[in-house]
Amino acid sequence: MEQKISKPARERLIRLARLLEQFEKSGKTTVSSAEIQNRTGWTSFTIRRDVSMLGVRCANTTGYNVSLLKKTIRNTLSLGKAEKRCCIVGLGRLGEALAGFSGFANSSFVIVAGFDSNVNRTETLRAPFPLYSTSKMEQVIANEKIEYAILAVPETVAEQISLRLSVCGIRGIVNYTTAILHLPETTAVENLSVIDALQNLSCK
């Protein structure tokens, strides 16, 4: 059965796993695709199709077994297994906010380094991980075995920095800038620009 799971399906499953975790905590043991539809807006057809892509039966006549389905999603998509090492590049207001974000604690992602071209900032800022000058980026990424980067630099330098990250072998970049990053396919990009998001909303 085991088939490649499409990107839209993966995105939903990732979010579904988190929803199931909530259900689990609140003591819910079983959930039907119809209930998930009510809670998320995704149709029950789509949810059943997504789940069937996992290739493991997680349901009986009362619906899905909450913790089994959660576990199956996390295993199949390798979520929450191994620790994945990340860095933050650009420690302006946004980078600083991300450095203090508590939501990483509950995930398998660990921030192990921060970079900024302004040495003053790397020396002044307090963070639960070491900060370096951007000039040391290649070296630190290699030594620390960093796989993912969160890019929060000014738009004007986003392209060149992302290229350097790609050359270092970074596997994925979360791009907070509006810059269009076109990189070798060894480096994936997820765009999280607030302006793009607002424009998508407004011309809907």
Next chain:
Amino acid sequence: MEQKISKPARERLIRLARLLEQFEKSGKTTVSSAEIQNRTGWTSFTIRRDVSMLGVRCANTTGYNVSLLKKTIRNTLSLGKAEKRCCIVGLGRLGEALAGFSGFANSSFVIVAGFDSNVNRTETLRAPFPLYSTSKMEQVIANEKIEYAILAVPETVAEQISLRLSVCGIRGIVNYTTAILHLPETTAVENLSVIDALQNLSCK
């Protein structure tokens, strides 16, 4: 010709408009779909199809006219026309960073209010727009004719706050939390959770 433009096409056109602006500033007057492909990774077929959806011819034998194409995209998608009024809900580290973000200046989005349930924070924080207790949200949104909200509250309250925003008639929410927001279709949602983004990258 005038046809509904698909969501993927809209997303690309929004970003393309920004790229064209860069080109315009650098003095480039003409660009071919092949060049755009090199710069963005989208295929030239897709770009030509996207542009043809605009229903206006923006090209001649040397390629697209940069400023004409930019203008056409912005007009068709109503980008950058009227000022669109936004608020930030949740003034923790991330909300604060967004409040100070300079990138809004160059866009048609204006932040006109901030909300937080912690009165201490709304009184202490400095921002270029007024801050209010979340209890005044409904009232301020109506008075100020706010259409879009940027949601940066703790995960636990994201759902209920988003529902209140929807009831107020907010047209779109940029959701920085990992919460799954399911709202009436009068309120669109764009999800920008960093954890989701990282997980999407890692199980690619």
Next chain:
DNA sequence: AGTTGTGAAGACTTTCACAGCT
């Protein structure tokens, strides 16, 4: 009885290939 799992249909998006335009 009630829900899932899934083949088949349908809708949507991308890619191809080349006519057509300037």
Next chain:
DNA sequence: AGCTGTGAAAGTCTTCACAACT
């Protein structure tokens, strides 16, 4: 001559409808 614009094909994703399972 060289590019775009687009009908048609291919590919992908979602929806439907119902058999199958417990």
